Amino acid sequence: MKPNSRSRGVTRQETKEALKPVEDRKVGKRKVAPKAEKRQTKKEKKAKKDPNKPKRPPSAFFVFLEEFRKTFKKENPNIKAVSAVGKAGGEKWKSLTDAEKAPYEAKAAKRKVEYGKLMDAYNKKQDSSADEGDEGSEKSASEIHDDEESVQEAEDEETGDDEDEDDD
DNA sequence: TTTATGATTGTTATA
């Protein structure tokens, strides 16, 4: 369609409005003013050498989506469109209460913590390979390895303390 | 063949 288009920026806006009128989401403000030439199209981070750059942690909504996708696909094996899951997931997400979203937010919070650690390691790596480039990152990999292990240990968490609120 | 797109919301980051 629009290979040169700013990715799904403007395109999405048009499509969304065309398909269905945006209710009141913050849509339409995503890329209305492309002052900054976005990083990349989305994949291929060739812009910079970030072989280990930690991706942003999934939001509570995304954590919920991961599970929702399975359910959705299970009930709708015929539907394979990502947009379908997105819409359904978004609608369902809003249907959930804080209590139900709590576990997802908790998970997202963990991801965020891990992200912070990964960023720390990533920063070190960038510092080490500041002038080298792509190869220099390997040497400092050992240091980061230490941090990575720490991240994994962060898996020990107790959920289900006492969240049984349901104020409808 | 390969990459982008579509759709959702949230979160991070930058200006």
Place this chain on the structure above:
DNA sequence: TATAACAATCATAAA
């Protein structure tokens, strides 16, 4: 402070 971009997914389409 506010806006912009990006996080997963997967089939399809275009270059």
